[in-house]
Amino acid sequence: MSSFDIDNPAPPRRRPWTGIERAFAAVGLSGRALVIAAPAIWLTVFFLVPLAVVFGISLATKQFGKPPYSDLLTTEDGTVQLTLHLSNYVRLFTDSLYVAAYLNSIKIAFISTIFALLIGFPMAYFIARSSDRWRNILLMLVILPFWTSFLLRVYALTGFMRGNGVINQILGVFHIPPLVMMQTDFAVYVGIVYTYLPFMILPLFTNLVKLDGALLEASADLGGRPMRTFFSITLPLSMPGVIAGSMLVFIPAIGEFVIPSLLGGPETLMIGRVLWDEFFTNTNWPRAAAVAIAMLVVVVVPIMLLQKAQDAVQDTARAK
């Protein structure tokens, strides 16, 4: 029998971490603050600080020596001088190479995203609609390529597409003249769609698997044929998945470096390669930094605008 004494409640149970908890509490840190602080510190140290460093370098000029860029702050006769060079950014707009590289990167990323969506949506839909047992196996198959190195996978594609590669050998059996696939934009599209497809499928799957089957039945019941049901019900309700998947493909594809350099030809101009060349071939760190910052703006600004538009739609929907 345990008795219940209101005046003398049992002391709170001591857990192994109670001491640590008290020590932190003494300096005004609660568990909640610590939990929030951990990712915040991580992001500050490994994202915000490096970003600031890169931004700083982009405002310097190239010089020979170590480091290969000028200092922003100089002391001369006891006065501190801050010198910001905007020439790197001006160059990005005046030199047609950079503009063309940005536009081409966006074009390649955009077309790749469309293809990834067209291929990924039916796959995600099929996986979401299959039985529990099959669903796990199919998901596993989607994730499986991640177990090998990204570089290796892209390199393996050359084995398929090169002049005497697998595809051309098969074509040869049917006496079809070999196709030139390597060092073309086509190979870059194949590479990007192939490597980024899982990033399209997974968010689409998580969205489609939640889609209530009764909604599809209700549509059919009200006279909606399968195509109509897809465009009126399935597609609008899976838009969050479509957007998330497209972003996950589009954003890294813009800055992609490995795929265009391994599969693309000399005319495949992408911003990732330009950046590489500036950095390693020309050793122009400030220019490379400016290219990187500009790329960030190109990618982040549309996302922020999209996010804002989505929030606005949700707010008006709620306000009604």
Next chain:
Amino acid sequence: MAKKPQIAADTRPWRDPSAKPFVRISNVTKKFGDVYAVADVSLDIYKGELFCLLGGSGSGKSTLLRMLAGFEEPTSGKIEIDGQDMTGVAPYNRPVNMMFQSYALFPHMNVEQNIAYGLKRDHLPKAEIADRVAELLSLVKLQDYGKRRPDQLSGGQRQRVALARSLAKRPKLLLLDEPLGALDKKLREETQFELVKIQETLGVTFIVVTHDQEEAMSLATRIGVMNYGEIAMIGEPTDIYEFPNSKFVAGFIGSVNMVEGVVTEDEADHVRIRSAELGCDIFVGHGVDCAPNQILWWAIRPEKIALSRERPEGDANVTKGLVEDIGYLGDMSVYQILLDSGKRLRVTQTNTVRGNPDAITWDEPVFCTWHNDAGSVLTV
């Protein structure tokens, strides 16, 4: 409550052998793997009926409904709606609409768009769609809610939107899957009557699936009780309650006292059953299809038994017991009477006198008695 006075004997087509059924389900079986969800069901439903399929979970009632809607194809057997064979007809080509248990309202469309969805599929002119939507919104009393989205509505409002949407195409047959299941008790009772009113004004044939027997009793023109994929009984609510055809139906609908007995007298105009459980003979005032010495069951509803302190006349239909427990429900009291055999009888008495000081109370010895025809003799 009075049950639809406008339904006179001549408006009960199921009593007319020459009437043509509107929905004809013939020998329909549905197997999922090795499991029979619906086993050889045959059922005729007539125009303008409000037919309830009543059964516990897994009784096959929802599967039967889904076969009518076209979401499942029967493994064998045939479904005809308005004389048309529905085999192989896709859901979007059937003259049938369904109100889903979860309502299945499209979350990305507002109320008007939800209701208009089916009309748009028929390519009606815009003005006509708008008129029809307005008409339906006023039918379900949601005129001011047309622009809202489903997640901005209460459960009761959503239920009414679902009803309006399913009625929008003026279907010949409306299927309702647990239409009131998600509502609280008070709302459910109100909505029940609204549903019946709408059904009568529009003259649509309703087939309602429910597990709630009270709902079925108050809504239905006829009830089909389902058990393990089979139809246990089809009948009007009074038939189902007062004249159940089996132990299952008697026990499933309402509460019942059931005892086992042996036939001692089997005459054309009466039967006498000796029941050791009950501690007396049961005299049944009509003939029963049974044989002498046959073991059978006799079921009686709690409200059909009378309690008294003095022993009533007669040698049968009277037994003695002790009041073991009383449940006071306000309008009536439920007595639990312990018989000498150890069997307990459930008896309800209407509380007609306010605060009756002379009411039968705990631990009192009482006599239980009933009328000749009050119970049902069951052989299965």
